[in-house]
Amino acid sequence: MDKEDFVNKILIVVIVVLTIIVAGAVYDAVKKQEDIKHIVNVSNKIIEDVKFMELDVGDIRDGELSEAPVVYVNEESKLNVLEDMINKGEKYEFKNPVGFDILPTAYLYKENGEIIQVAAIDGHQDGANEPYENFIICSSNKADVKKIYKVDDEVGEFIKKLYNDRYDDTIMIYDGYEIYGKVGYDVLSDMVLGEDNEERYEVKYNNYEKNKQLKDSTGEFDEETYEGYSVVQNTEKFAITSDFNLLPRQSKKLKNLPDKLKELEEQYTKVEIEEIDLDGDFKLEYVLLTQNVDTKSDEKVIKSKLQLLDSNYNTIATLLSWDASDEDGDSKDLVLTLDNVMYFDLNNDSKMEILAEAPIYEGLTVGIYRFNDGVLYGEKDYKVTIKP
Numbered sequence: 444m445d446k447e448d449f450v451n452k453i454l455i456v457v458i459v460v461l462t463i464i465v466a467g468a469v470y471d472a473v474k475k476q477e478d479i480k481h482i483v484n485v486s487n488k489i490i491e492d493v494k495f496m497e498l499d500v501g502d503i504r505d506g507e508l509s510e511a512p513v514v515y516v517n518e519e520s521k522l523n524v525l526e527d528m529i530n531k532g533e534k535y536e537f538k539n540p541v542g543f544d545i546l547p548t549a550y551l552y553k554e555n556g557e558i559i560q561v562a563a564i565d566g567h568q569d570g571a572n573e574p575y576e577n578f579i580i581c582s583s584n585k586a587d588v589k590k591i592y593k594v595d596d597e598v599g600e601f602i603k604k605l606y607n608d609r610y611d612d613t614i615m616i617y618d619g620y621e622i623y624g625k626v627g628y629d630v631l632s633d634m635v636l637g638e639d640n641e642e643r644y645e646v647k648y649n650n651y652e653k654n655k656q657l658k659d660s661t662g663e664f665d666e667e668t669y670e671g672y673s674v675v676q677n678t679e680k681f682a683i684t685s686d687f688n689l690l691p692r693q694s695k696k697l698k699n700l701p702d703k704l705k706e707l708e709e710q711y712t713k714v715e716i717e718e719i720d721l722d723g724d725f726k727l728e729y730v731l732l733t734q735n736v737d738t739k740s741d742e743k744v745i746k747s748k749l750q751l752l753d754s755n756y757n758t759i760a761t762l763l764s765w766d767a768s769d770e771d772g773d774s775k776d777l778v779l780t781l782d783n784v785m786y787f788d789l790n791n792d793s794k795m796e797i798l799a800e801a802p803i804y805e806g807l808t809v810g811i812y813r814f815n816d817g818v819l820y821g822e823k824d825y826k827v828t829i830k831p
Contacts, residue, residue: 513623532592546599563598619674633672648682
């Protein structure tokens with residue numbers, strides 16, 4: 444090999460090495476940009492359309508977990524600090540993920556049904572010789588992967604303060620019990636009698652029933668059951684402390700079935716329907732009730748169902764269904780009715796939520812559905828049962 448060939452080969456090797464180094468640097472830069480972009484995207488999803496917040500306080504590992512009621516988050520700006528924390532954080536993988544003391548965990552409910560979980564790990568030492576640092580764990584019910592971010596500030600106290608700031612906001616009372624307004628089903632249970640609750644619930648309420656606002660009143664928090672639990676009395680079927688317009692549009696029960704649904708009268712012993720424009724797009728939606736009595740049975744087992752239909756009478760979803768043949772005793776005489784359903788704009792966005800009441804063995808269950816742009820958010824086809 445002559446000298447010139449040797450030099451050329453050395454040059455080729457140098458060029459290849461430099462190319463690899465530059466390519467690696469470019470890859471690292473792009474990956475870092477993608478990581479930053481991902482963090483920003485995650486944080487934007489956290490604050491976008493969040494309307495409700497729930498809080499767990501305690502150390503999950505030691506079993507000292509306590510829950511706090513769901514509250515409104517009316518102002519997205521309240522979550523901006525949390526967004527900034529995540530944006531400025533750096534993605535992290537624990538080398539020693541044992542022994543977390545997970546402090547307050549916030550559950551952020553979005554309008555589209557997604558639930559973002561934000562858990563705080565403050566002052567954690569990842570290994571014996573590592574410094575104490577702070578972390579945020581972000582996860583979603585729409586994804587399997589948890590994201591962990593190392594942050595400068597402690598998150599636990601911030602989350603608790605964010606929650607407490609919202610706790611004193613809107614109170615909604617359904618049939619005496621507090622209801623939290625999030626999409627999904629709430630089992631409404633009695634509230635414990637005590638001075639704190641007396642101060643919280645004995646305030647002015649705007650009262651409503653279906654399609655009608657009633658005279659306002661001051662709630663009376665008093666004992667109702669032998670176990671020492673209480674409800675808010677001196678309120679109507681639905682009461683709320685806010686004074687915005689909950690009834691931007693009215694529902695109307697139709698006297699006759701539309702022609703397209705006439706055949707249902709041959710399939711069911713009772714069919715009723717009411718119309719309402721839920722999302723304000725000048726197109727009507729319909730809530731359909733169907734009931735059936737099994738005439739072959741001495742007990743006349745009753746089945747009933749509530750469905751939501753679109754403007755063309757196509758089924759969007761079943762809301763509630765009840766097969767009383769699975770129940771015992773007097774429950775066989777109970778049915779779902781359109782009286783179980785009310786429509787209110789719960790968060791002042793000019794869109795009507797559906798409140799569907801379902802009896803249970805003890806207490807009350809209320810489902811809340813949000814309909815927007817042809818999509819229904821909430822738990823569909825809820826099977827009602829009053830079995831203990």
